[in-house]
Each structure stands twice: as C-alpha cells, then as structure tokens.
Amino acid sequence: MKPMGTIPAEFSHAPLRIAGETAEHWADVAGDTPLFVYDFGVVAARIARFRAAFSGVDLHYAIKANPFGPLLDAIAPLVDGLDVASGGEVTWATRRKTPNAISFAGPGKRDDELELAIRAGITINLESAREAERALRIGERTGFTPRLAIRVNPELELRGSGMRMGGRASPFGIDADQAAAVARQVIDTGANWRGLHIYAGSQALGGLAIIEAQRATLHLAGDLAEAIGVTPPLVNLGGGFGIPYFPGEQPLDEMAIGNALAEALDDRAHSLENTRFAIELGRWLVGECGVYLTRIVDRKESRGETFLVTDGGMNHQLAASGNLGTVVKRNYPVAIASAEADAATETVSVVGPLCTPLDRLADRVTLPVAAVGDLVAVFMAGAYGLSASPTAFLGHPAPCELLVGITGS
Ligand SMILES: Cc1ncc(COP(=O)(O)O)c(C=O)c1O
Incomplete structure (x- = not known):
C-alpha cells in the first residue's frame, strides 16, 4: 500500500459533494464521463485570502494554469x-480584461504574436535582447508604441520549487547583468516603459524560501531601477506559490509571506x-x-493485485499519472465519490484506458471497495489538468468541463 496526498478540505467529506451536489449529479449535468468539475467557490476564497494577506499588491492570474x-x-x-x-x-485575455492589465511573457514569441500584442496594447515581458529589437521594429512598422517590460533572469533561485526558473542559464528572461542595458535601449527608442518581471520558480511549498526570494527580487529590482535611471511603473515579483499534491506536503501560510513582503516593501529602495x-x-x-x-468500467484481479479501470486517465489528467514534471510517481489524492465514510476498504490501483503502463492515476492506494459503474474522483485537478494533457492520444473523446459554485449555477 502507498500513501496518497490529502484531499482538499472543501471536498473531504464522504460521500463526495462538489458545490453541494453529488458527483453523479455533475456527471448527469455533463451528460457523460469523464469530466472536470471546477468549484468557483474555492477560487473566490483563494482570491479573498490573497487580498487579506497582500494588501496593496496586485494579483495577476497566469492563464496557463487553467484557460477554461x-x-x-x-x-x-x-x-x-x-x-x-x-x-x-492574448486573444482569450483581451476578451476579458483591458489591455493595460494584460502582460505577455514566454520565450519564442513569433513576430505575429508580438504584433498582435503590440496592436492590442498589452505589455510584453521581453525575454531577450533580440526580442526587444524585434518588438521595437514592429512598433516602428505598425505605428503602435509598444508597451515593454524586461523579464529578468535573476541570480537568485526559489529554493525547493518544483520548477526553478532563475539562478542558472535559461531561455527565460534577460540575464540580470544585461537587463539594465536592454531597458535603456527600450526607453531611449521611445517605447512605453512598463517595468520589470522577475520570476524565479513555480510550485514552492517553503514559505521561508518564498520570503527570501521576494526579498532578493526586491533588492534586484531596486538595483536595476537605479541603474536604468527611470522608475519602473510595475515590478512583477513572480509567484511560485505551491499547493500540497502529495503525502506529507503542507499548504503555504500566505499570511506569513504577506507580512514579510509588507516589511520588505516598507524598506524598499528609493528607486522603487x-x-x-x-x-x-x-x-x-x-x-x-x-x-x-x-467512471470505473472494469475491475480486475491480476497476480494478487486489484485494478479499477476507468474511462479516463492520463489523456485528460496527465499530471496525476506522474508524467508531467515529476521524477518519482507519487499519488494525488483520490476517492470513490459515492462511498460513505465508514465503508470497507481495499488496496487498489486506478488505471486509465490507454495502452500504456504510464496510464495509472493511483498506485496501490487504500480506497473504499468500489464496483464497476462507480465514479473515481481525482483531486487537485484545477491547474495543468486538461490543457496540459495529451488529449488526442488514442482518440478518446474530450471530457466535459463544468464551472460550478457561482451564484446561479
Ligand atoms: C512566467 C510564469 N508565470 C506564472 C506561472 C504560473 O505558475 P504557477 O501555476 O505554478 O503559479 C509560470 C509557470 O510556469 C510561469 O512560467
């Protein structure tokens, strides 16, 4: 038997309810399985927690996490x-937010993408000196003044993050020692100077490491602003706040991070x-x-082990199968949706319908005894789920997605 991660508190009662309704109810609404259900109440509560902890600091949503x-x-x-x-x-964001509240980061932006962003009036976080030149040229050719910021590849790293994006040679951002020179070029050419973007890593669960990275980021931004000689209107301090997917992981204490950041902001450089x-x-x-x-479509025994074979798997939820950025397979939290709290349990593996041993949603976990037709719930599926999965692999139909928990839904 192997452990699994902790089910988020909002869903930890048995039988499972999502926004007050059973899993079967949502499967009926979707008309078929598999499906993703997103409870917006959980998101709204997170945003409220951010506001309480980080007063005066802007909150940006990175669409890549879930673009539904x-x-x-x-x-x-x-x-x-x-x-x-x-x-x-860019297109999805401009339908929902004014251009001056949208920023575009990422390596390998093509000329047509840069032009789309420049014409729309959104901020481009420049990833290289060459990208800066291309953006300036497109601005000149089209007659639109580009809104430009520099993404900096910092010396600092976000200790313990699942994905480190600083402190090393990187396709992301302009090396810190070259950033001021590129910023000056951008400003001198008449672009609309928007500031700095410094992103050190992702999926960090160490509060102290985040506090340390934010302090170092502020110092770096202060030094760069002084070297550039023009105040950056905005400094994007990155993010990297992680969530506890796996056994033994603890959630972040965002209040402690917010308090430390408030202190660091009080002491920030004059240039900021x-x-x-x-x-x-x-x-x-x-x-x-x-x-x-x-849904479980088969239940089989093989050489002493029990397999629950489901109608969806890594083709929709790659991350839970351990094939998206993890080295060792560990179990996401899972549940049998209809099971009562006191149900008898057994050790099973939950596997999807793909012809590969990689398609395993849970490996030898203890779950309530389940039958063909029952629904398996895989939690922590709100970010890097469907849009980060190989949906075309083996030609199964796309799953339905439902947003629930909004007044009126
Ligand atoms: C520049 C940038 N911003 C935001 C994010 C979002 O990270 P997360 O979903 O872990 O908060 C990433 C993730 O790779 C990123 O590269």
Whole structure:
C-alpha cells in the first residue's frame, strides 16, 4: 500500500459533494464521463485570502494554469491582471480584461504574436535582447508604441520549487547583468516603459524560501531601477506559490509571506518609491478547485493485485499519472465519490484506458471497495489538468468541463 496526498478540505467529506451536489449529479449535468468539475467557490476564497494577506499588491492570474473560458470569465473581474504566454492566450485575455492589465511573457514569441500584442496594447515581458529589437521594429512598422517590460533572469533561485526558473542559464528572461542595458535601449527608442518581471520558480511549498526570494527580487529590482535611471511603473515579483499534491506536503501560510513582503516593501529602495508591485499566480488560485471524475468500467484481479479501470486517465489528467514534471510517481489524492465514510476498504490501483503502463492515476492506494459503474474522483485537478494533457492520444473523446459554485449555477 502507498500513501496518497490529502484531499482538499472543501471536498473531504464522504460521500463526495462538489458545490453541494453529488458527483453523479455533475456527471448527469455533463451528460457523460469523464469530466472536470471546477468549484468557483474555492477560487473566490483563494482570491479573498490573497487580498487579506497582500494588501496593496496586485494579483495577476497566469492563464496557463487553467484557460477554461467560463473560469476566465469568472476570475477576470476579481484579479488585477492576466498573464499570458502565447498569441492564443492574448486573444482569450483581451476578451476579458483591458489591455493595460494584460502582460505577455514566454520565450519564442513569433513576430505575429508580438504584433498582435503590440496592436492590442498589452505589455510584453521581453525575454531577450533580440526580442526587444524585434518588438521595437514592429512598433516602428505598425505605428503602435509598444508597451515593454524586461523579464529578468535573476541570480537568485526559489529554493525547493518544483520548477526553478532563475539562478542558472535559461531561455527565460534577460540575464540580470544585461537587463539594465536592454531597458535603456527600450526607453531611449521611445517605447512605453512598463517595468520589470522577475520570476524565479513555480510550485514552492517553503514559505521561508518564498520570503527570501521576494526579498532578493526586491533588492534586484531596486538595483536595476537605479541603474536604468527611470522608475519602473510595475515590478512583477513572480509567484511560485505551491499547493500540497502529495503525502506529507503542507499548504503555504500566505499570511506569513504577506507580512514579510509588507516589511520588505516598507524598506524598499528609493528607486522603487513610486512603483506598483504584482504577484502572478496560477495553481495556488485554481489548482484545488478542480475534481476530475471518471467512471470505473472494469475491475480486475491480476497476480494478487486489484485494478479499477476507468474511462479516463492520463489523456485528460496527465499530471496525476506522474508524467508531467515529476521524477518519482507519487499519488494525488483520490476517492470513490459515492462511498460513505465508514465503508470497507481495499488496496487498489486506478488505471486509465490507454495502452500504456504510464496510464495509472493511483498506485496501490487504500480506497473504499468500489464496483464497476462507480465514479473515481481525482483531486487537485484545477491547474495543468486538461490543457496540459495529451488529449488526442488514442482518440478518446474530450471530457466535459463544468464551472460550478457561482451564484446561479
Ligand atoms: C512566467 C510564469 N508565470 C506564472 C506561472 C504560473 O505558475 P504557477 O501555476 O505554478 O503559479 C509560470 C509557470 O510556469 C510561469 O512560467
């Protein structure tokens, strides 16, 4: 038997209810299984917690975490900005937020994507000196003044983060020692100077590491602003707030991080006196709102082990199968949706319908005894779920997505 992660408190009662309704109810609404259900109440509560902890700091939502349209519609009015990473995300964001609240980061922006962003009036976080030149040229050719910020590749790293994006050679951002020179070029050429974007990593669960990274980021921003000689209107301090997917992981204490950041902001460099600050978050806002529901189509014994074979798997929820950025397979929290709290249990593996041993949603976990036709719930499915999964692999139908928990839904 292997342990699994902790079911988020909002869903920890048995039988499972999502926004007050059973999993079967949502499967009926969807008309079929598998499906993703996103409880917007969980997202709204997260946003409220951010506001309580980080007063005066802007909150940006990184669309890449979950670009489901109804979720974007609901979240956009509650955050200060949307961060996008492709031309497609530019289009989705501009339908929902004014251009000056949208920023575009990511390596490999094509000329047509840069032009789309420049014409729309959204801020481009420049990832290289060459990208800066291309953006300036497009501005000149089209007659639109580009809104430009520099994404800095900092010396600092976000200790303990699942994905480190600073402190090393990187396709992301302009190395810190070259950033001021590129910023000067951008400013001298007449672009609309928007400031700095410093993103050190993602999926960090160490509060102290985040506090340390934010302090170092502020110092770096202060030094760069002084070297550039023009106040950055905005410094995006990155994010990287993680969520506890696996056994033994603890949630972040955002209040402690917010208090430490407030102190650091009070002591910030003179060069940042009139600067606004933002934190950009994806999974911390939406990761725990999502439940992936998939129906058991077979139950089989093989050489002493029991397999629950479901109608969906890594083709929809790659991350839970351990194939998205994890080295060792560990179990996401899962449940048998209809089971009572005192149901008898057994040790089973939950596997999807794909012809690969990689398609395993849970490995030898203890779950209530389940039958063919029951629904398995896989939690932590709100971020990097469907849009980060190989949906075309083996040609199964796309799952339905439902946004629930909004007044009236
Ligand atoms: C620049 C940038 N912003 C935001 C994010 C969102 O990260 P998360 O969903 O972990 O908050 C990422 C993730 O890779 C990123 O690269």
